[in-house]
Amino acid sequence: MELKICHLYPEALNLYGDRGNILCMKKRLAWRGIDVSVEGCDIGEKKDLTQYDLLFIGGGQDFEQEVLLSDLATGKADAIRAAVEDGKTFLCICGGYQMMGHYYETYDGTRCEFLGAVDLYTVGSKTRMIDNYAYEVDTGRETIQVVGFENHSGKTYLGAGVHPLGKVIAGNGNNGEDGTEGVRYKNVFGTYSHGPLLPKNPKLCDLILETALTRKYGSCELSPLPDAFENLAHDAVLEKIKNHTIA
Amino acid sequence: MKKPDLFRSILAVAACKAARGVLRLTGRGGTAAPGKAALFFARDILARTSEGMEIIVVTGTNGKTTTCRMLEHAMTKDGSPCLANKSGANLLSGVTAEISCNADWLGRPKTKRAVIECDEGALKQVVPLIHPKVIVVTNLFRDQLDRYGEITHTRDAIRTGIEKVPESILCLNADDSLVSSLAENVPNRVVWYGVNTPLGDQRDPEVSDAKYCIHCGTPYQYHYHTYAHLGDFYCPHCGYHRQAPEVALTKVEEMDATGTRAELSFGGRTHQVTVGLPAVYNLYNALAAAAAGTAFGLEEDGLLASLADVHSSFGRMETFRTGQALTQMILVKNPAGCNQALSYVTGIQQDKVLVLCLNDRTADGHDISWIWDADYEKLAGDPHVVQWYVFGDRAEDMQLRLKYAGADPAKIQLLHNEEEILKMAQASALPVFILPNYTSMLSLRKVFSEATGGSAFWK
Ligand SMILES: [Zn+2]
Numbered sequence: 086m087e088l089k090i091c092h093l094y095p096e097a098l099n100l101y102g103d104r105g106n107i108l109c110m111k112k113r114l115a116w117r118g119i120d121v122s123v124e125g126c127d128i129g130e131k132k133d134l135t136q137y138d139l140l141f142i143g144g145g146q147d148f149e150q151e152v153l154l155s156d157l158a159t160g161k162a163d164a165i166r167a168a169v170e171d172g173k174t175f176l177c178i179c180g181g182y183q184m185m186g187h188y189y190e191t192y193d194g195t196r197c198e199f200l201g202a203v204d205l206y207t208v209g210s211k212t213r214m215i216d217n218y219a220y221e222v223d224t225g226r227e228t229i230q231v232v233g234f235e236n237h238s239g240k241t242y243l244g245a246g247v248h249p250l251g252k253v254i255a256g257n258g259n260n261g262e263d264g265t266e267g268v269r270y271k272n273v274f275g276t277y278s279h280g281p282l283l284p285k286n287p288k289l290c291d292l293i294l295e296t297a298l299t300r301k302y303g304s305c306e307l308s309p310l311p312d313a314f315e316n317l318a319h320d321a322v323l324e325k326i327k328n329h330t331i332a
Numbered sequence: 333m334k335k336p337d338l339f340r341s342i343l344a345v346a347a348c349k350a351a352r353g354v355l356r357l358t359g360r361g362g363t364a365a366p367g368k369a370a371l372f373f374a375r376d377i378l379a380r381t382s383e384g385m386e387i388i389v390v391t392g393t394n395g396k397t398t399t400c401r402m403l404e405h406a407m408t409k410d411g412s413p414c415l416a417n418k419s420g421a422n423l424l425s426g427v428t429a430e431i432s433c434n435a436d437w438l439g440r441p442k443t444k445r446a447v448i449e450c451d452e453g454a455l456k457q458v459v460p461l462i463h464p465k466v467i468v469v470t471n472l473f474r475d476q477l478d479r480y481g482e483i484t485h486t487r488d489a490i491r492t493g494i495e496k497v498p499e500s501i502l503c504l505n506a507d508d509s510l511v512s513s514l515a516e517n518v519p520n521r522v523v524w525y526g527v528n529t530p531l532g533d534q535r536d537p538e539v540s541d542a543k544y545c546i547h548c549g550t551p552y553q554y555h556y557h558t559y560a561h562l563g564d565f566y567c568p569h570c571g572y573h574r575q576a577p578e579v580a581l582t583k584v585e586e587m588d589a590t591g592t593r594a595e596l597s598f599g600g601r602t603h604q605v606t607v608g609l610p611a612v613y614n615l616y617n618a619l620a621a622a623a624a625g626t627a628f629g630l631e632e633d634g635l636l637a638s639l640a641d642v643h644s645s646f647g648r649m650e651t652f653r654t655g656q657a658l659t660q661m662i663l664v665k666n667p668a669g670c671n672q673a674l675s676y677v678t679g680i681q682q683d684k685v686l687v688l689c690l691n692d693r694t695a696d697g698h699d700i701s702w703i704w705d706a707d708y709e710k711l712a713g714d715p716h717v718v719q720w721y722v723f724g725d726r727a728e729d730m731q732l733r734l735k736y737a738g739a740d741p742a743k744i745q746l747l748h749n750e751e752e753i754l755k756m757a758q759a760s761a762l763p764v765f766i767l768p769n770y771t772s773m774l775s776l777r778k779v780f781s782e783a784t785g786g787s788a789f790w791k
Contacts, residue, residue, distance in 0.1 A: 096543050096551075105704030108736050128551070152549035216698060234699050280701030284732055314735050318728040325725075 086305075087120035088297055091137035093165075094145070095125040097153050098181055103143030105281030106176065109290055110139070117308055119298075128156045134164040139174045139297040142181030144279045157184075157200065166202045174297035175273040178282065182267065182275035183207045183239055192238075203270045204244030213238045218256020218278075219326050220266040222289060229288045230254065232322040233278025241277075243268055250276055255326050272296050285322065287315040335383070336374035341439035344373035345381065348432045367425030370432045378428050378461035381435035385415075387446045387462050388624050389455070389500075391490060392470030392511070394669045395617040396422070396449045398609065398642065399470060402621035403447045405638035406630050415446035420770075422451045427458050452486050455493035459500070467494065468503040468624045470616065472510040473560065474541045474702060475666040483510065483541055494518055503623040505616065506577045507562040509542050509552060515575070525623035526577035528597075530556035530563075531584065531612050541668070547572050559612050560668040579623040581615055591640070598626060606640040609649060613672045650777070652784045655758040659780065661766045663773050665696065670706040670767070677765050678714045685719045685760055686711065687753055688734070689768035689776065690726040696770050700726050708737035718762065720744040723753060724772045750779040758783075 092107055107123055114121040126132045134140065145153075157165075169175065169185075177185050186205035189197045215236045222229050231251060240260035243249060249259065250267030258266030258277065267276035274293055276282065283290040291307050298305035336344065348370035355365060370377050388403055390396050400416060407414040417430040427448055435441050450458050452472075459467065469490060474483055487510050494502065498519045505511045506526035515522045534557055542561040544551055550569035557563040566573035582602065583595040592607045592615055607618045618639045625635040652659045662677075664670040677686070692698050711717065712734065720743055722730040727746050735741050747753055753776065757764045768776055 096540070099540075099543075102701035102704035105701070105733075105736070108704070112736055152544055234701060236699065280699070281704045284704075284736060285729070314728070314732045314741060318732040321726075321728040 086298060086302060087122070088114055088139060088294070088301070089137045090121065090123045090139045090141060091132070091134065092123055092125045093140055093142045093181070094127055094153055095143075096127050098143040098145035102280035103141075103178065106143070106178070106283045107141060109281070109283040110141075110294060113287070113290055113307075113310065114294060116310055126161075128153055131160075134161075134168050134173075135171075137168075137173070138301050139176070139293070140165075140168060142175070142177045142184065144179030144181060154197070154199075162200050162202075165200055169202045169271060169273055172272050172300050174293060174300060175275075176293055177273065177275040179237060179277055179279040182277065183237075183241060185268075185273065185275055186241065189239060203268055203273055203275065204246045205241055205268055205275075206244075207239040207241045210238055210240050214257040214261055214277075216256060217322055217326050218258065218266075219254040219323055220251035220256070220258060221254055222251040222292075224288065224292045227288075229286075230323060231278065231282075231286045231289050232319055232326065233276070233282050233286075234280060235277045236279060237277055241268075246270070250274060272300060285315060285318045287312045287319075335380045336376055338438065340374040341377060341380050342437060344370040344377040345432050345435050345437060345439050347373055348377075348429055352429065352433050364421055364423070364425045364429070366433060367421070367427070367429030370428050371425060376461055377432055377439070378424075378458070380439045381428075381432040381441055382446075382462040383441065385431075385441050385444060385446055385462070386628070387448055387464040388466045388468065388628055389448045389450050389459060389462070389464040390468045390470065390620070390624070391450045391452050391455050391493075392468070392505070393452070393473040393475045393486075393666060395470040395613060395620065398614060398617040399468060399620045399624070400447045400449045402617065402638055402642045403624055405641050406621065406625050406635045407445055407447060409634040409638060410631075412445070413443045415443045415448075417449055420449065422449045423454045424457045427454075427462075431462070453489050455490055456496065457493075459493050460496040463497055464500050466501045466503060466624050466627045467497070468620050469505065469511045469514060470620050471505050471508045471562065471668075472541070473666050473668040474705075475697070484546070487511075487513065490514060494520065501627045503620060503627055505562070505620065506575045507558055507564070507616075509546060509561065509565050509572070509574075512575060513546050513572075521627075522575075523579065523623045523627045524575045524577040525579040525619040526574065526581075527558045527562075527615065527619070528577070528580045528582050529584070531558040531615075545570060545572055558616075559672065562616075577619075579619055579626060581619055584615075596622060596636075598622060599632060603632070603636055605636050608640045608642050611649075611672050611676050613669065652757075652780045654754070654760070654764065654780070654784060656761050657763045659757045659760075659764040659766060661768065661773065661777065661780070663770065664706075664767045665769045667702050667705040667707075670702075671710075673767055674707055674711050677767075678710055680763075681716065683716050683718050683762050685721070685756075685762050685764045686717050687721040687723065687747075687756075687764060687766040687768075688730050689722070689766065689772035690724040690730045691769055691772040692726050693771045696772075700729055703730065703733045708733055708739075712737040712739040718743070721747050721753065721756065723747045723750075724768070750776050754779050754783055 185203045187201045189207045192209040247270040249265035348366045351366035351369040404416045502522045506524040540561045545567040548570040552565045555564035579598040585593040662673045
């Protein structure tokens with residue numbers, strides 16, 4: 086088996102330790118003897134997105150997001166929308182997650198048109214939602230508790246046709262109002278958990294990998310790995326969050 | 333800036349001194365409380381207690397403390413006194429404490445000169461009160477993002493500070509495209525400093541904090557790199573580019589674990605200097621100090637000699653004689669600084685023990701994502717690392733990072749308190765390298781300096 090990963094805008098959207106997510110997917114596939122390749126596709130690069138199984142978009146600085154909107158308009162936006170509808174697996178984080186939606190409206194009312202690949206939109210707010218947080222995800226097999234770090238001032242609202250990725254246990258999630266976190270649409274996983282989301286949440290990582298492998302090979306069950314360090318790191322943060330529940 | 337009246341000044345200074353006295357009696361080096369006490373009585377007490385002083389302020393992500401130590405050395409070479417906030421308490425409260433505790437009871441400064449380290453976010457509160465003669469901005473890297481949001485916000489915060497003091501001379505790192513942009517459209521006199529020669533392997537950095545032109549968004553090109561996003565940058569689209577530095581490093585003669593011999597050019601002359609600290613980032617600190625010292629009006633020879641004198645400062649790169657072997661402590665708090673420390677440690681070709689400490693308290697930043705951007709793979713690939721220890725609030729995260737970097741999980745051990753680390757270091761036959769972040773450094777340094785006879789940091 087082989088999984089082809091495309092890291093979209095690895096240089097423009099690289100702010101918060103996203104490298105940890107790529108590293109985690111690579112290692113967890115390699116440890117199971119599954120071949121994996123990761124290719125970047127940056128501003129100005131033309132690549133055929135249909136050749137990949139999993140597409141990753143990370144978070145970025147406000148400033149840099151503007152830079153790549155014009156690049157998206159050169160045809161990448163159409164390719165991304167087509168890949169989503171085709172059932173390709175996406176992991177989109179923070180700025181990358183917002184970018185999959187219809188638009189971002191800043192606090193002073195300026196609207197930035199985004200991809201519209203997933204039915205959601207984001208509105209800027211004055212407060213920044215920053216801290217460790219946790220949410221519950223139903224993997225179809227079990228309910229897992231995901232821990233992460235959120236840092237966003239945009240509030241995201243989901244449209245009728247999509248589901249949240251999870252339910253907030255502590256923290257803000259999509260907007261701090263409706264208890265939802267992230268999005269799940271076809272095989273798109275979107276979340277505000279920035280940076281190294283996957284290493285501490287091995288079950289979520291495996292769910293995403295299985296989704297991509299199943300789409301490609303019809304079925305797939307990943308063998309278990311010794312996740313002692315992963316679970317220790319996960320549990321330590323979860324306990325921290327529960328102990329001083331975020332204001 | 334309006335100064336507080338005499339009555340409030342007296343109260344504020346008295347409160348500051350009393351709070352510090354209590355802390356010292358109880359053996360604690362806490363530095364925020366005295367400043368907070370003073371601020372309670374007079375919000376702008378600094379304007380009075382610093383009146384008439386000549387001050388250099390150093391801000392920027394990395395190198396603040398080392399640059400300050402170099403400048404302090406240079407200032408005191410001729411025996412004249414110089415104030416400095418040595419403890420690293422660099423917010424408004426810490427600066428207030430340092431300056432106000434050294435005022436007389438009427439709030440008049442007793443010392444004429446000061447070198448003040450100032451947090452990037454606090455600059456705009458501090459500088460309008462103290463009117464520094466010189467402001468140094470060392471560099472801007474990703475650091476403690478959860479405090480400032482994003483790196484361009486940090487730049488903007490510094491900019492706001494600078495706009496309040498048009499009379500201050502700016503010393504700016506010409507090699508940093510973010511810092512460099514601070515000089516635009518302000519009337520301040522600018523002294524640029526930078527490295528005129530390539531350093532390092534000239535690979536494009538895997539993670540850059542400033543990839544795109546701050547003006548037009550085009551990726552920067554480089555004539556050469558020095559480290560991280562620093563180097564001779566230019567924008568091929570709009571023409572934004574590095575300024576030729578007045579104070580420049582022109583040649584590196586020799587670099588080893590104790591320091592660097594190099595050639596500095598400024599004031600129309602070339603000088604042979606020795607920098608008493610290893611690694612490239614300390615060359616930048618030396619340049620920053622040379623530029624600020626020149627702008628301040630310090631005499632050249634004393635200034636150059638002081639660059640050699642500075643050996644270690646408060647956990648930045650400090651050595652303790654723990655037992656048969658030495659323990660070296662190197663503060664790391666963001667990917668750029670961490671990668672420099674990792675290069676230094678892997679460059680030492682002998683068997684060693686590594687201790688990595690990670691806290692996530694307010695002074696560290698609650699977000700520890702940056703460890704995934706730092707090149708621990710390089711360290712994990714060093715065959716001379718025989719044992720790993722992890723420690724701190726987020727020790728489990730560090731342990732996991734090492735696993736994914738490729739370190740053998742069987743060789744990684746989690747320690748639970750500072751004493752365990754001290755005992756391990758005392759028993760170790762191999763040199764021990766401790767890489768803590770800020771608050772973990774504070775607690776470790778206390779234990780190590782007590783055990784090895786070092787002095788407390790406020791002395
Ligand atoms: Zn430009």
